[in-house]
Amino acid sequence: MQPDALVRGLHRGDARSVARAITLVEEGTDQGMAILEKLDRERIDRALVVGMTGPPGAGKSTLSAQLIAQLRDRDLRVGIVAVDPSSPISGGAILGDRIRMMRHALDPEVAVRSMATRGRLGGLCSAAGAAVRIMAASGCRVILLETVGIGQSEMDIVALADITVMVLAPGFGDDIQAMKAGILEVADLLVINKADQPGARRLHLDLAAACRDGDKGGQKILETVASEGQGVDELLDRIFLLEEELRQGPGMRARRARSFELETLDQALELLREPLRRRIRDTEGGNRDPRRLAREIVDRLVGRKPGSTAAGGKHGR
Amino acid sequence: MQPDALVRGLHRGDARSVARAITLVEEGTDQGMAILEKLDRERIDRALVVGMTGPPGAGKSTLSAQLIAQLRDRDLRVGIVAVDPSSPISGGAILGDRIRMMRHALDPEVAVRSMATRGRLGGLCSAAGAAVRIMAASGCRVILLETVGIGQSEMDIVALADITVMVLAPGFGDDIQAMKAGILEVADLLVINKADQPGARRLHLDLAAACRDGDKGGQKILETVASEGQGVDELLDRIFLLEEELRQGPGMRARRARSFELETLDQALELLREPLRRRIRDTEGGNRDPRRLAREIVDRLVGRKPGSTAAGGKHGR
Numbered sequence: 186m187q188p189d190a191l192v193r194g195l196h197r198g199d200a201r202s203v204a205r206a207i208t209l210v211e212e213g214t215d216q217g218m219a220i221l222e223k224l225d226r227e228r229i230d231r232a233l234v235v236g237m238t239g240p241p242g243a244g245k246s247t248l249s250a251q252l253i254a255q256l257r258d259r260d261l262r263v264g265i266v267a268v269d270p271s272s273p274i275s276g277g278a279i280l281g282d283r284i285r286m287m288r289h290a291l292d293p294e295v296a297v298r299s300m301a302t303r304g305r306l307g308g309l310c311s312a313a314g315a316a317v318r319i320m321a322a323s324g325c326r327v328i329l330l331e332t333v334g335i336g337q338s339e340m341d342i343v344a345l346a347d348i349t350v351m352v353l354a355p356g357f358g359d360d361i362q363a364m365k366a367g368i369l370e371v372a373d374l375l376v377i378n379k380a381d382q383p384g385a386r387r388l389h390l391d392l393a394a395a396c397r398d399g400d401k402g403g404q405k406i407l408e409t410v411a412s413e414g415q416g417v418d419e420l421l422d423r424i425f426l427l428e429e430e431l432r433q434g435p436g437m438r439a440r441r442a443r444s445f446e447l448e449t450l451d452q453a454l455e456l457l458r459e460p461l462r463r464r465i466r467d468t469e470g471g472n473r474d475p476r477r478l479a480r481e482i483v484d485r486l487v488g489r490k491p492g493s494t495a496a497g498g499k500h501g502r
Numbered sequence: 503m504q505p506d507a508l509v510r511g512l513h514r515g516d517a518r519s520v521a522r523a524i525t526l527v528e529e530g531t532d533q534g535m536a537i538l539e540k541l542d543r544e545r546i547d548r549a550l551v552v553g554m555t556g557p558p559g560a561g562k563s564t565l566s567a568q569l570i571a572q573l574r575d576r577d578l579r580v581g582i583v584a585v586d587p588s589s590p591i592s593g594g595a596i597l598g599d600r601i602r603m604m605r606h607a608l609d610p611e612v613a614v615r616s617m618a619t620r621g622r623l624g625g626l627c628s629a630a631g632a633a634v635r636i637m638a639a640s641g642c643r644v645i646l647l648e649t650v651g652i653g654q655s656e657m658d659i660v661a662l663a664d665i666t667v668m669v670l671a672p673g674f675g676d677d678i679q680a681m682k683a684g685i686l687e688v689a690d691l692l693v694i695n696k697a698d699q700p701g702a703r704r705l706h707l708d709l710a711a712a713c714r715d716g717d718k719g720g721q722k723i724l725e726t727v728a729s730e731g732q733g734v735d736e737l738l739d740r741i742f743l744l745e746e747e748l749r750q751g752p753g754m755r756a757r758r759a760r761s762f763e764l765e766t767l768d769q770a771l772e773l774l775r776e777p778l779r780r781r782i783r784d785t786e787g788g789n790r791d792p793r794r795l796a797r798e799i800v801d802r803l804v805g806r807k808p809g810s811t812a813a814g815g816k817h818g819r
Binding site: 210217218221222224226311314315318445446448449450452453454455456457458460461462465466472473474475476477478479480482483486487 | 543628632765769770772774779795
């Protein structure tokens, strides 16, 4: 199928066109690129990307399924991109099974895609971002971007979202103190799922204490029992409220600019792998240290005087 | 301290010089680079890098500690580089605690270093490789390169090793079928740790069946009870036997070439982040798709005609 026809199909919300378009992008084809450039930008601007993250076992998937049900009740088209950056082993399969079990797998107004590493992490962030835009252009009002864990790779992907929801559960709160430094700040909303289980109150208090040190107080904490649908409606309301705030201020624009940069950088680095590999192989590595060779190659690429350290600067600009 | 003095210190096996040199490299300083270029290359060639990998809970750390004890009994200097690429949260700290508990923490003939992501994965592989070389130059006959899990990032790091040991345990063998595709091939030796526990025999049979499809048969499977030191001696003998084979044939040279390329590539990509970020920010992103902008920037960098797809080729050369 030609890109134009595929774009027409996906703008109509046709599920197969959406899936095919994402595949063409993932494969790095010119058609994929052409499709991305023809997407309805207004729909992309209007869509909200919600990152769902948290430790495995906290109930992210159940909560995501419930959020999808709520969104469908409100007659909104929804997308979910589930990304597993952690495992080259069975991650992809598990994710697929999980998604197949979801109640809404057959609903044409729910776009579903799962992604896992195929041998390396590079490009995964960029592929996820493109999938999100394709779903948005197909009419999805909200796209959930779900990862399987809270490792560094997951954080890189969730940074693409407009709003980040961190899902926790009793029993996972033991290292709140350790989490404080990094993850609690990243999350816009902290959901204590399985809030009917022992330890939920304690987790809530710990989280509130940890957040009080930050600027937003404990106000971003919510409780859910996703398995019974409790608190999901309220969570969705909070998400939309936050969206409104972000759109009225400069927040949304700043977040989109950040994710644009992340995605472009991820894809540029991915595209550079092969040219770099070729240059490394073409060099007489000889007795050189790998770091020296890397610097020489990069200096030559960016047109700097060899030996200058500027390319190694950390947070320049 | 000047690089020359530091290099003299680390060549004498001085622990503080080793630690300081690794830090200078991690920080991307010119001194670090100068140190790497002055390292004793013969020692680096002579040292053996053993990758220790496997799922969390299989007993990798206990086994590593036992291997270190064995190596010390044989009067060999040892290094261990423990890398945690998975978690920006508490991973680093856990690793540190774990290492502090090791019996040999105070033995001057055991070099220890732990590394975790500091906000991103890039450069971790290169830093680990440099730490390994510094330890080798300090006289370590064997350097263990240990990771915390079996995700993609861990695999990228373990690929730096000359010999890879995959540590498994009963109860972790449920998805052997899923593992077959990827990880079993990567490992030179498969260790069933906790071999005294129920399920060990079953795991052994499953692994043997999985390996039989491969070329090396089930010969690479060993059993240990690391907590009691059982099988550790045999494992070490097997490691050295494998080393001899690799050094007599082209194997060792090929593996070193691969790790040289991996490390150089990782570091080159890391050095390119800031120049790329600057170029992205300096561009009028406007209505362009991130993938298009990435391709334009890369095409300009590698001197290709804009719009050509060659930079996107997957396994070119």
